[in-house]
Amino acid sequence: MSEYEYDFSAGIKEYKAIIDGGEAEWVPVTAQMAEFCMKYGGYNGHKFFSDPELFVRGNLDAQSKLGFDIPDLVWDVYSVEAEALGGDMAWFDELYPALDNTRVIIANEKDLAKAKAPDPFKTGRLPWVLEALQICKELTGYTHYMHYCAPINLAAQVMQFERLIMAMGENPKFVHKLMDFLVEEVLAPYINAYFKVLPDAYIANGKDAVGSLPFITEEILEEFSVPYILKLRELCGGGDGIRCDNWWGDAFAQDVDKYWDVKLTVTPQYLKVQDPDCFRVGTKRIREYADTRGCALSFGVGNHLLTQGPEEEIYKRIHEYMEVGSSGPYGKKFYLYLCSLSAQTPTSHVEAALRAIKDFRAGERPYAGQIFSGPDGIDAATTGGKGFMGIYASGVNREQLDADAAARKPIFQDIYDAVMAFDNEQCPVLVQQALDDGEVAMEVLDEGLIPPMGEVGDLFAAGEMFVPEMLLAARAMKAGLEVLRPILTKTQTKPKGVIVTATVFGDLHDIGKNLVGMMLEGAGFKVVDLGVNTKAEEIIETAKEVNADVIGLSALLTTTMPFMRIIIEQIKAEGLNIPVIVGGAPVSREFADNIGADGYGDNAPQAVMLCKEFVAKQAA
Numbered sequence: 001m002s003e004y005e006y007d008f009s010a011g012i013k014e015y016k017a018i019i020d021g022g023e024a025e026w027v028p029v030t031a032q033m034a035e036f037c038m039k040y041g042g043y044n045g046h047k048f049f050s051d052p053e054l055f056v057r058g059n060l061d062a063q064s065k066l067g068f069d070i071p072d073l074v075w076d077v078y079s080v081e082a083e084a085l086g087g088d089m090a091w092f093d094e095l096y097p098a099l100d101n102t103r104v105i106i107a108n109e110k111d112l113a114k115a116k117a118p119d120p121f122k123t124g125r126l127p128w129v130l131e132a133l134q135i136c137k138e139l140t141g142y143t144h145y146m147h148y149c150a151p152i153n154l155a156a157q158v159m160q161f162e163r164l165i166m167a168m169g170e171n172p173k174f175v176h177k178l179m180d181f182l183v184e185e186v187l188a189p190y191i192n193a194y195f196k197v198l199p200d201a202y203i204a205n206g207k208d209a210v211g212s213l214p215f216i217t218e219e220i221l222e223e224f225s226v227p228y229i230l231k232l233r234e235l236c237g238g239g240d241g242i243r244c245d246n247w248w249g250d251a252f253a254q255d256v257d258k259y260w261d262v263k264l265t266v267t268p269q270y271l272k273v274q275d276p277d278c279f280r281v282g283t284k285r286i287r288e289y290a291d292t293r294g295c296a297l298s299f300g301v302g303n304h305l306l307t308q309g310p311e312e313e314i315y316k317r318i319h320e321y322m323e324v325g326s327s328g329p330y331g332k333k334f335y336l337y338l339c340s341l342s343a344q345t346p347t348s349h350v351e352a353a354l355r356a357i358k359d360f361r362a363g364e365r366p367y368a369g370q371i372f373s374g375p376d377g378i379d380a381a382t383t384g385g386k387g388f389m390g391i392y393a394s395g396v397n398r399e400q401l402d403a404d405a406a407a408r409k410p411i412f413q414d415i416y417d418a419v420m421a422f423d424n425e426q427c428p429v430l431v432q433q434a435l436d437d438g439e440v441a442m443e444v445l446d447e448g449l450i451p452p453m454g455e456v457g458d459l460f461a462a463g464e465m466f467v468p469e470m471l472l473a474a475r476a477m478k479a480g481l482e483v484l485r486p487i488l489t490k491t492q493t494k495p496k497g498v499i500v501t502a503t504v505f506g507d508l509h510d511i512g513k514n515l516v517g518m519m520l521e522g523a524g525f526k527v528v529d530l531g532v533n534t535k536a537e538e539i540i541e542t543a544k545e546v547n548a549d550v551i552g553l554s555a556l557l558t559t560t561m562p563f564m565r566i567i568i569e570q571i572k573a574e575g576l577n578i579p580v581i582v583g584g585a586p587v588s589r590e591f592a593d594n595i596g597a598d599g600y601g602d603n604a605p606q607a608v609m610l611c612k613e614f615v616a617k618q619a620a
């Protein structure tokens with residue numbers, strides 16, 4: 001009998017054995033599930049994420065009632081430190097809170113000079129986190145590790161992602177200075193405060209959504225990410241408990257073994273690979289690598305599957321991951337992770353997952369020996385066959401591109417090449433040269449500047465170009481466009497159409513939407529971007545005001561997808577005859593049809609194609 005109010009001792013023993021580099025008797029399972037627990041207990045989002053006792057008890061109650069092995073506390077880890085630096089928060093009744101990054105916290109040297117290092121015991125919700133971790137210890141005896149927002153991710157939060165990426169190229173000295181500030185004056189004192197209030201604590205685990213491929217390139221990872229995690233380690237006592245285990249992007253790595261070696265430098269105890277990468281790369285391939293390194297391993301079952309089911313697929317995937325994960329000479333060094341159970345995840349799916357785990361442990365293995373993951377595995381059951389981040393393996397039609405290039409006037413091809421070379425200095429020079437040679441501005445746009453953006457979108461969609469490169473190509477294209485703009489305005493050349501874009505209410509993800517907007521601009525559309533966390537009223541008002549041709553909605557959370565339906569219903573109720581297209585990782589064609597959307601874009605080029613079609617139809 002445990003001396004603590006909540007008894008997770010058996011699971012904690014196995015889990016701790018693995019994350020400390022040892023072996024477990026059976027496969028422990030952890031899950032990121034705070035939002036699910038909040039909904040399960042019927043709590044309000046603002047209260048849940050600001051009252052430490054409610055937060056801890058709400059998580060522990062749900063986890064012990066459902067039969068989870070290990071207490072798991074994941075607060076809104078991507079906002080707490082940025083909030084303490086003065087960031088604005090968006091609070092929701094039924095969702096995780098999040099940083100509203102509409103307002104940039106630190107944009108330049110001046111802002112950085114003024115930035116005040118937060119006091120971990122006083123500022124914002126930093127003390128809330130420290131208190132929650134102490135309460136967890138009192139109630140369970142478990143020293144729960146601390147989550148922190150990984151340095152590069154925190155930099156993206158305070159500066160905005162796109163701005164940070166561009167600054168890395170344009171003013172790397174400033175970015176390094178910012179990273180130093182974040183590591184030395186924000187993260188290290190915060191983690192050290194945690195070590196102080198819980199003296200037996202030694203693990204702080206970085207969350208790093210944007211710190212991996214394809215958000216950043218391998219070069220950026222090397223220069224701006226890894227060194228700062230290692231620096232943080234030094235500033236927090238030098239132990240390898242300072243880690244960062246949730247990188248994505250394994251499926252995009254040129255040399256995946258090398259990528260995993262880098263992962264092991266920031267998290268030496270184990271290699272964690274989560275869906276969708278885990279399913280794409282394949283459990284066998286990952287197991288083989290871990291065997292060569294003799295390291296512990298963790299597979300993460302994706303939130304799409306856990307939310308959408310069906311239960312049989314959840315069962316199958318868990319059995320495959322547990323079987324392959326726990327096989328071979330290092331099979332006792334394996335734990336399973338359920339990535340993100342949200343407010344939208346049905347309790348029946350969570351129960352199905354737990355049933356699968358229990359059956360596997362009891363030796364009931366109806367799918368023994370069956371492997372579904374790997375490059376040939378089909379994730380169709382859960383994602384409608386769509387790619388990951390709108391990336392699928394169809395490749396780029398090189399022959400067609402070569403034929404188009406051969407048919408293009410040399411000056412237009414030079415402009416095209418300058419955009420593809422991300423040359424924002426040469427591109428405007430070439431555009432000016434084309435004008436001086438007597439080319440018409442509209443032709444320069446249509447023949448020189450727009451076509452490369454099509455190739456950029458296709459390369460991204462094929463996984464051959466990463467986000468930073470897309471941003472650089474767009475910068476070169478825009479530099480060329482600036483030369484044309486006064487002429488196009490003077491001749492009253494109209495844009496190809498006006499598109500209002502927005503990420504829906506409750507959702508603060510905007511990287512995908514911004515890429516869509518960028519591609520639309522690259523294709524000659526005028527984009528009116530309403531940003532993130534947008535309500536129907538604002539969208540409708542703006543669409544009327546700007547006489548929009550199409551409304552484009554994006555959502556990245558299963559919990560915010562339902563707002564798309566609400567927005568579409570309101571647009572229809574208003575009698576607005578504007579087509580609405582939707583997209584975003586969890587959105588599928590089926591879902592789009594169900595909510596009455598007029599179109600669905602799997603990726604940015606498809607969104608552009610749809611807008612072209614709608615505008616052409618309206619003109620006809």
Ligand code: B1M
Nearest residue numbers: 076098390508509510511512552557558583584585601604
């Ligand atoms: Co978030 N996050 N996140 N996150 N994050 C996810 C989405 C998640 C799947 C990770 C996980 O499994 N744990 C999970 C959602 C789980 C669920 O829904 N059940 C999640 C969570 C839980 C959260 C928080 C709650 C975390 C927390 O606080 N504990 C929090 C929520 C905040 C909120 O919105 N309320 C949060 C925060 C963040 C960051 C701020 C750190 C960051 C966002 C930064 C930003 O956007 N400025 C972030 C990121 C980056 C991710 C992941 C890693 C990547 C999302 C992304 O940008 N993809 C994601 C996990 C993953 O996917 N690996 C995750 C890249 C982008 C190019 O793809 O947007 O799909 P996508 O766009 C594609 C296509 O979909 C399409 O075109 C684009 C390009 O081809 N497309 C359209 C997009 N919009 C379109 C519109 C169209 C047409 C096509 O027509 C109009």
